[in-house]
Amino acid sequence: MAGRGRGRGGSGLSLTTEQIQALGVTRGDNAPPTLVPPPLFPKLEKKPLPLICDAATDYMLIVKDQFIEYLHESPAFVKVKTETDGVERYSDKYKMLALDAKQNKLLDCVWVNMPTELRPQAKRPRTVPRKRKLDDPEEIAKRLQTLEKKETLETDEAIDGKKKELNNENVDEEEELEDEHEQEYELDDGTDYANNYFDNGEDYEEEDDNLDDGPVY
Amino acid sequence: MSHQLGRVVSVILQRYFGENVQKVGDDLFTYGSKPIALLVKSTGLSRIKVVESLRTLLKYDLAMFEPTPNEVIADYRLIPENVLLMIRYPRYLLQIKTKYGSEAEILIEELLQKACSTATVLLVSIAVKYKDDKEKNMTIVKLKDIFISLITAGYIQQASVAELKEGSEIPTLVPVATITPEIDVRAVIKIMNSGNLAESSDNVYWKVNYDRFHQDIRDEIMIKAITRRIDENAGELLRHMLQHMYLTSPAWAAESTLVPAVELREACLRAAADKPLLNQYFDQYLKVLEESGCGTVRADAGGRGYSVRGAGAARGCLLALLEGLVTERLGYKAARIFRIILDKKYIEEDDVQKNAMLPNKECKELSYKLLEEHFISLQPMRKTASAGGMNKAVYLFHINLHDVAHTVQDMCYKALGNVLRRASHERAAHARLLDKQRRVRSIVHGMRLRAEPQQNIDDVEETLTPSELAVLQGVEKRLKQLSAAELEIDKNLFILKWYFMYTH
Numbered sequence: 001m002a003g004r005g006r007g008r009g010g011s012g013l014s015l016t017t018e019q020i021q022a023l024g025v026t027r028g029d030n031a032p033p034t035l036v037p038p039p040l041f042p043k044l045e046k047k048p049l050p051l052i053c054d055a056a057t058d059y060m061l062i063v064k065d066q067f068i069e070y071l072h073e074s075p076a077f078v079k080v081k082t083e084t085d086g087v088e089r090y091s092d093k094y095k096m097l098a099l100d101a102k103q104n105k106l107l108d109c110v111w112v113n114m115p116t117e118l119r120p121q122a123k124r125p126r127t128v129p130r131k132r133k134l135d136d137p138e139e140i141a142k143r144l145q146t147l148e149k150k151e152t153l154e155t156d157e158a159i160d161g162k163k164k165e166l167n168n169e170n171v172d173e174e175e176e177l178e179d180e181h182e183q184e185y186e187l188d189d190g191t192d193y194a195n196n197y198f199d200n201g202e203d204y205e206e207e208d209d210n211l212d213d214g215p216v217y
Numbered sequence: 218m219s220h221q222l223g224r225v226v227s228v229i230l231q232r233y234f235g236e237n238v239q240k241v242g243d244d245l246f247t248y249g250s251k252p253i254a255l256l257v258k259s260t261g262l263s264r265i266k267v268v269e270s271l272r273t274l275l276k277y278d279l280a281m282f283e284p285t286p287n288e289v290i291a292d293y294r295l296i297p298e299n300v301l302l303m304i305r306y307p308r309y310l311l312q313i314k315t316k317y318g319s320e321a322e323i324l325i326e327e328l329l330q331k332a333c334s335t336a337t338v339l340l341v342s343i344a345v346k347y348k349d350d351k352e353k354n355m356t357i358v359k360l361k362d363i364f365i366s367l368i369t370a371g372y373i374q375q376a377s378v379a380e381l382k383e384g385s386e387i388p389t390l391v392p393v394a395t396i397t398p399e400i401d402v403r404a405v406i407k408i409m410n411s412g413n414l415a416e417s418s419d420n421v422y423w424k425v426n427y428d429r430f431h432q433d434i435r436d437e438i439m440i441k442a443i444t445r446r447i448d449e450n451a452g453e454l455l456r457h458m459l460q461h462m463y464l465t466s467p468a469w470a471a472e473s474t475l476v477p478a479v480e481l482r483e484a485c486l487r488a489a490a491d492k493p494l495l496n497q498y499f500d501q502y503l504k505v506l507e508e509s510g511c512g513t514v515r516a517d518a519g520g521r522g523y524s525v526r527g528a529g530a531a532r533g534c535l536l537a538l539l540e541g542l543v544t545e546r547l548g549y550k551a552a553r554i555f556r557i558i559l560d561k562k563y564i565e566e567d568d569v570q571k572n573a574m575l576p577n578k579e580c581k582e583l584s585y586k587l588l589e590e591h592f593i594s595l596q597p598m599r600k601t602a603s604a605g606g607m608n609k610a611v612y613l614f615h616i617n618l619h620d621v622a623h624t625v626q627d628m629c630y631k632a633l634g635n636v637l638r639r640a641s642h643e644r645a646a647h648a649r650l651l652d653k654q655r656r657v658r659s660i661v662h663g664m665r666l667r668a669e670p671q672q673n674i675d676d677v678e679e680t681l682t683p684s685e686l687a688v689l690q691g692v693e694k695r696l697k698q699l700s701a702a703e704l705e706i707d708k709n710l711f712i713l714k715w716y717f718m719y720t721h
Contacts, residue, residue, distance in 0.1 A: 022610065023566070046548055049545060061307070061697060063307040063310050064700065078234060107272050110376075115388065116387070117268070117386075
């Protein structure tokens with residue numbers, strides 16, 4: 001409505017003078033301007049009806065309190081680390097004992113239904129290294145053959161030395177796998193985008209207080 | 218997903234599970250879904266606390282998870298509806314107690330506490346808990362029978378089963394159909410005697426079926442409404458009708474399939490001893506039920522069958538709720554205006570005044586107040602052929618039930634949030650005293666068990682001074698009132714939810 005200027009309220013939210021008049025508000029009806037802010041807790045104009053408290057309600061209240069108490073005692077209630085005010089008290093010892101007893105308890109869940117990362121003694125999920133194509137010896141052999149064919153098409157002089165090398169590799173690929181990897185990357189796409197650098201952000205700026213997590217590399 | 222809903226959910230989580238879970242819940246509510254790492258960052262809690270909170274939320278079915286695209290970590294999401302249900306637990310328990318007795322209640326309570334459990338663990342833990350209780354006499358055999366009957370009645374259902382996809386670390390929960398199990402009592406007793414729960418090979422998990430409880434609450438509301446509106450016999454008739462309805466129609470159908478009048482008559486004949494009048498004036502009762510039952514029941518053309526209209530009943534209850542609310546907020550005169558507008562659908566302001574029989578100014582003021590609180594809405598109607606340049610338009614008052622229901626729902630959330638916050642404030646302000654009282658009680662209880670002399674007990678009890686006792690009484694009274702209010706508000710929320718089932 002803003003763009004249309006005033007006086008053209010129409011279907012808009014604000015009403016024109018005529019419309020307000022049509023609604024029955026006349027010029028004189030305007031309330032005097034208020035000078036003080038409204039009270040924080042305005043008086044209730046109507047008193048609410050009294051609540052019905054019969055035996056059933058009483059029973060439900062008791063049951064509810066019991067349920068909440070159970071939850072507070074159970075490990076489902078996640079404790080807040082309480083800050084001490086520096087004053088040692090006699091009762092501290094007992095409080096700590098009670099707290100420790102609770103802390104060692106583990107919430108009894110159906111672990112199968114939970115994601116791995118929530119299970120106790122769960123390893124921090126590491127990214128699984130993607131299976132490389134060249135891990136399979138057959139694949140290597142195939143690859144080498146295609147390369148070989150390619151090279152035979154090229155000029156003879158340059159290849160001679162290399163061909164021997166490749167043939168050697170074909171025979172004992174186990175030994176020179178490492179070497180092969182490097183070569184393959186150069187030939188494949190020549191960049192290191194192929195490497196798996198995925199980081200899910202798990203380890204970013206995080207204090208490692210979970211001792212169960214196993215070694216951190 | 219209103220702001221008020223977030224507030225309620227937050228206080229409920231705080232009340233039931235403490236501040237850490239509250240923080241995690243808040244964060245999930247605001248951002249939709251998040252993985253752990255982001256939660257750790259935005260809540261400022263340590264990772265282990267976040268993990269514990271998520272375990273709690275997942276255990277009580279207050280949150281769900283789905284794998285992120287890389288299938289290694291999960292995104293978590295809060296389910297606010299289920300958080301709200303926690304307020305309703307005592308109602309479920311009362312309901313099952315009145316219907317199936319206190320053993321069934323204990324079973325359901327244990328299952329609600331455990332959230333998800335195998336039959337063996339459930340039965341053994343109850344039996345162990347009440348082993349020394351001679352009054353209740355809980356035997357495994359008895360418990361098992363009740364358990365099975367609750368499953369057959371649909372109050373307990375089988376929990377979803379996790380399926381792990383190849384190469385993924387995040388299980389997907391697949392709901393399964395409930396099959397009544399065969400429980401080998403001897404094996405259960407053996408496990409109980411050995412005291413080692415790990416021995417059981419039982420891996421079928423069970424959980425409470427809230428929906429079944431809601432059906433019961435719904436039926437109760439409908440029957441109670443009809444009983445109040447007409448009389449007990451009509452209520453009884455509706456009960457029979459509902460029983461027949463469940464045989465052929467889905468429980469929450471907007472309109473059930475026809476219940477043959479003949480079958481109803483037979484059912485009434487069987488119960489003739491209790492309600493002779495119903496049997497005698499059967500046809501008249503059917504007629505009255507159809508005509509003034511607020512659209513709960515509809516007859517087919519020939520009068521051979523009757524169908525129960527869930528949608529109509531929900532609407533009727535909502536209207537009653539709204540009227541009550543308007544009366545309580547703005548007085549009976551406003552309620553009269555509200556009813557007139559509802560009756561006429563679209564009405565001009567002058568006509569409201571004529572119909573409401575109120576002084577001009579008062580009527581105006583009340584209708585504007587109604588408008589301000591969003592109970593009614595204004596519909597401008599432009600007259601097309603207006604003479605002169607002036608836009609002459611008519612303003613019609615109107616009630617859009619769906620919108621009003623949403624407004625009221627928000628009011629309920631707000632009130633519920635306020636009640637819970639007030640209660641927690643009250644508890645925090647008198648935490649020391651309440652703690653002291655609890656300790657004195659436990660000490661006295663211990664002394665009674667050891668049968669120590671009465672004088673010592675009195676000495677301990679006197680550590681609470683009279684002034685402290687007075688304060689405690691006041692606090693207890695206020696807390697009780699607030700808790701009762703919680704349950705009342707939840708009742709309203711139930712009716713609203715029921716209404717929203719049929720309108721979108």
